[in-house]
Amino acid sequence: MKKTISKLMATAGALSLLASAIPFVGVSADEAAPFEYEKVEGGVVVTAWNDISVEEATIPATVTEGDEELAVIGIADYAFGLCENLAVVNVPDSLKLDNMGNTAFLTSTMVMDFFDNELSEAATTDDIIRYVAEKADYKGTGENGAITDADIKELSVKLVNHLNKVDISAATTVKGKLMTLIMNIDEMGFSQANVDKFNIYVTAIPYGDLTLKGNAGTSEAPTEIKQYADGKNIKFTSNDFIPGDANGDGKLTALDAAFIAKTLADAMGKPVSIDEYPAADFNGDGKITALDAAAIAKHLAEQSIGGK
Structure with a gap:
């Protein structure tokens, strides 16, 4: 109109x-x-x-x-x-x-x-x-x-x-x-x-x-x-996908943080495609960095302390 x-x-x-x-x-x-x-x-x-x-x-x-x-x-x-x-x-x-x-x-x-x-x-x-x-x-x-x-x-x-x-x-x-x-x-x-x-x-x-x-x-x-x-x-x-499940095994574990770290190392400083690994963007900032691995580790630690 x-x-x-x-x-x-x-x-x-x-x-x-x-x-x-x-x-x-x-x-x-x-x-x-x-x-x-x-x-x-x-x-x-x-x-x-x-x-x-x-x-x-x-x-x-x-x-x-x-x-x-x-x-x-x-x-x-x-x-x-x-x-x-x-x-x-x-x-x-x-x-x-x-x-x-x-x-x-x-x-x-x-x-x-x-x-x-x-x-x-x-x-x-x-x-x-x-x-x-x-x-x-x-x-x-x-x-x-x-x-x-x-x-x-x-x-x-x-x-x-x-x-x-x-x-x-x-x-x-x-x-x-x-x-x-x-x-x-x-x-x-x-x-x-x-x-x-x-x-x-x-x-x-x-x-x-x-x-x-x-x-x-x-x-x-x-x-x-x-x-x-x-x-x-x-x-x-x-x-x-499950947020944080970077390795695609259907669950969120410390292995996902390790997978992100290895993937970043293999990329040798080049950006890692979020389209290829969408679940790896755990902190939701639109990119895949070491901060995602750290956020996963922190989340898992908090869950462990909380007994969940």
């Missing part, structure tokens, strides 16, 4: 009245990390993906900050919000349900596709404001809480005032500007209950053809990220 800038920006502004703010965090100390993150108890949470043109993203299981190795345990709401072309996300086992945002993988494209179906192409700014307010269960000044024309006018004034305060220059497309507003603007004039109501509504937006790829676990004991995907109706493709 052909969209007009006026319609999109009106939608963006209307949504901005309702969306709660997500705090900005600084760029990660590890410059090689492909994302910004926030340190929390137990590891880090991805807050924003840096390459917004990405089509297939790979989230590493750990990031290194100085001498400290931190597990990637969560993804915040709208972390991939500006990634309009996102199609595949490779996810590590380290992600935990308690640290996953309700809209962790929602993008501006998904939002716009959804609103195109909900609103006619001829929708005016007032139409959009009324629509969003109704979805937020906003009570107007009319009889039985009906939203009146005066209410819409008041909200429109707040909308205009608010758009003048927002720096959306970082986003280069209209869809990106829309998502920037959704992600980063304080609520205006609506109660927290209205915001919460609308946030629940947003979680119903479908994820389209987005696919998560990772370790699904088993039917009896699925991984937490597989549980998350199932709960959000996101497509999930299971890896056909």
Whole structure:
């Protein structure tokens, strides 16, 4: 459906009245990390993906900050919000349900596709404001809480005032500007209950053809990220290998760490193909290095200490 800038920006502004703010965090100390993150108890949470043109993203299981190795345990709401072309996300086992945002993988494209179906192409700014307010269960000044024309006018004034305060220059497309507003603007004039109501509504937006790829676990004991995907109706493709099983014998043992070390030695400084040995990338950083062998050894030691 052909969209007009006026319609999109009106939608963006209307949504901005309702969306709660997500705090900005600084760029990660590890410059090689492909994302910004926030340190929390137990590891880090991805807050924003840096390459917004990405089509297939790979989230590493750990990031290194100085001498400290931190597990990637969560993804915040709208972390991939500006990634309009996102199609595949490779996810590590380290992600935990308690640290996953309700809209962790929602993008501006998904939002716009959804609103195109909900609103006619001829929708005016007032139409959009009324629509969003109704979805937020906003009570107007009319009889039985009906939203009146005066209410819409008041909200429109707040909308205009608010758009003048927002720096959306970082986003280069209209869809990106829309998502920037959704992600980063304080609520205006609506109660927290209205915001919460609308946030629940947003979680119903479908994820389209987005696919998560990772370790699904088993039917009896699925991984937490597989549980998350199932709960959000996101497509999930299971890896056909055991992470860390570099030698392909069907189990993770110290022999795999030794196999990686030998393979690297045989390569004599040349990169080892991750396509040839995908299971060897145990730390999920997109390459095969001695760090993978070390991560396997550390994991096995922790499992041994834990009696698992």
